[in-house]
Amino acid sequence: MAVVSDVRHVLVLPDRDAAEAVAEELGERFGTDEEPRLVRDALAGEDDAEDAQWLVVLRDEGNRLDPGALDEFAARWDGWREEP
Numbered sequence: 001m002a003v004v005s006d007v008r009h010v011l012v013l014p015d016r017d018a019a020e021a022v023a024e025e026l027g028e029r030f031g032t033d034e035e036p037r038l039v040r041d042a043l044a045g046e047d048d049a050e051d052a053q054w055l056v057v058l059r060d061e062g063n064r065l066d067p068g069a070l071d072e073f074a075a076r077w078d079g080w081r082e083e084p
Contacts, residue, residue, distance in 0.1 A: 006060070006062075006063070007060040007065075008058065008059055009058045009060055009081055010055050010056070010058075010081065011055065011056040011058070011070065011074040011082075012053050012054075012074070012080055012082055013053065013054045013055070013056060013074065013077055013078075013079040014054075016038075016040070018077035018079060019054035019055070019056050020038065021077060022056050022073070023038055026056070026058060030070075032058065034058075034059055036058040037055075038055070039054070039055040039056075039057060040053075040054055041054065041055050
């Protein structure tokens, strides 16, 4: 059985402001060293920037972050964590 040592978590947020706030607080809340990546994810068929979700992509070396805690954290901004 293979052991996963490097996981990527994707937090989905409703807008850029929420994504930026989450990215800023991740290090403080979870003790992460690496800066998360922010990615705009336009919804299929939508050209308007208002109709975009923002993703916060966080690398988790050693698989040490608790997925449940990340779910609760993202929910504070009306977001969620995508299952890998």
